Amino acid sequence: MRLLIRVAKEAQRKYFHRTSCYRFTSEGSTLRKGPVEECKWLCGSSQNILSAVREQVEVRQNFISEEEENALFKEVEKGLRKKRYEFDHWDDAIHGYRETERLQWGDVCESILRRVRAVAFPEGSPLLGPVHVLDLDKLGYIKPHIDSVKVCLLSTFSFYYYYLQYCHSTCLFSFQFCGSTIAGLSLLSDSVMRLVQENNSADWVDLLLNRRSLYILRDDARFKFTHEILKDEESFFSGQRVPRHRRISVICRNLPV
Numbered sequence: 001m002r003l004l005i006r007v008a009k010e011a012q013r014k015y016f017h018r019t020s021c022y023r024f025t026s027e028g029s030t031l032r033k034g035p036v037e038e039c040k041w042l043c044g045s046s047q048n049i050l051s052a053v054r055e056q057v058e059v060r061q062n063f064i065s066e067e068e069e070n071a072l073f074k075e076v077e078k079g080l081r082k083k084r085y086e087f088d089h090w091d092d093a094i095h096g097y098r099e100t101e102r103l104q105w106g107d108v109c110e111s112i113l114r115r116v117r118a119v120a121f122p123e124g125s126p127l128l129g130p131v132h133v134l135d136l137d138k139l140g141y142i143k144p145h146i147d148s149v150k151v152c153l154l155s156t157f158s159f160y161y162y163y164l165q166y167c168h169s170t171c172l173f174s175f176q177f178c179g180s181t182i183a184g185l186s187l188l189s190d191s192v193m194r195l196v197q198e199n200n201s202a203d204w205v206d207l208l209l210n211r212r213s214l215y216i217l218r219d220d221a222r223f224k225f226t227h228e229i230l231k232d233e234e235s236f237f238s239g240q241r242v243p244r245h246r247r248i249s250v251i252c253r254n255l256p257v
């Protein structure tokens with residue numbers, strides 16, 4: 001069985017490498033929003049799928065400066081240093097990672113996060129207070145998954161606890177608690193995020209997440225597509241190799257209205 005899964009995965013990996021990647025073209029696409037340059041970070045399995053997700057995915061290159069990247073790195077490193085990278089849980093959606101959350105930030109980082117929230121979330125949208133920080137080792141990667149944020153009433157019934165469910169929940173009682181939007185800053189490394197339509201895996205798009213860029217996923221791109229961060233040896237964008245080093249993401253989420 002495991003061998004079968006491995007062979008199927010290998011075939012799918014080769015398929016992604018072989019398949020040509022569609023980009024927005026200057027002619028013929030009535031849905032294209034701006035100059036071609038605007039979408040250099042986006043490619044996919046067909047023009048149709050690009051048009052379908054175009055309103056729901058966004059990458060803003062160079063959203064933060066090198067100094068700002070440094071400030072964020074210094075601040076998150078304090079929380080990360082104490083933890084070890086997790087490699088062992090075969091059923092985790094993330095391989096080779098450590099993570100932390102941060103509610104209070106210094107002035108520089110707070111103003112970066114204000115900028116992120118201003119461009120990513122509708123005005124007045126309730127936000128998840130703590131910012132999620134995910135540190136992927138060079139050998140780490142994120143497998144395809146759909147986020148499901150749950151509020152869990154713990155057995156003590158004494159407090160609510162935000163639980164990010166990747167594969168399964170250990171809580172006694174929980175209910176769906178997803179916001180429409182996720183916004184992530186990428187530090188230290190370029191990477192490729194792949195979105196695959198949940199009910200038709202032939203439909204996919206790749207986002208090139210350059211170091212210091214901000215990505216935003218909204219609505220269907222968040223709930224009807226799985227997302228993943230490719231491992232180093234599979235990290236290609238539109239046929240071009242994108243070496244994956246250690247990568248830290250700083251992720252803001254909103255709550256449902």
Ligand code: OGA
Nearest residue numbers: 134142147184227229249
């Ligand atoms: C996650 C996730 C993406 C990223 O933590 O669920 O998909 O950019 N992270 O790190």
Ligand code: MN
Nearest residue numbers: 145146147227
């Ligand atoms: Mn996720």
